[in-house]
Amino acid sequence: MEPCQEFSIEQLVMMVSKAENQEIVEVINSLSIRRYLASSDDIRLCPTPGCKYAGFIFEDELANCSKPLECNLCYAKWVDKI
Numbered sequence: 590m591e592p593c594q595e596f597s598i599e600q601l602v603m604m605v606s607k608a609e610n611q612e613i614v615e616v617i618n619s620l621s622i623r624r625y626l627a628s629s630d631d632i633r634l635c636p637t638p639g640c641k642y643a644g645f646i647f648e649d650e651l652a653n654c655s656k657p658l659e660c661n662l663c664y665a666k667w668v669d670k671i
């Protein structure tokens with residue numbers, strides 16, 4: 590069985606900077622965006638399974654607002670606690 594292929598950060602940066610393989614570039618960009626969205630304090634991901642909507646919030650406004658958040662894609666509503 591072949592081992593899983595892995596790349597060093599340097600190799601990934603080289604691939605992106607040279608844009609040798611557009612498919613790999615798109616995968617790296619997608620992974621980077623998902624990681625950013627999941628780790629950012631001011632981004633909320635829709636909790637609906639399968640929905641990929643991510644919205645930007647102002648935390649100070651959210652703290653003073655009693656209304657639930659609403660997904661702009663599937664219109665699910667949820668209460669988010671900071």
Ligand SMILES: [Zn+2]
Nearest residue numbers: 635640660663
């Ligand atoms: Zn949604």
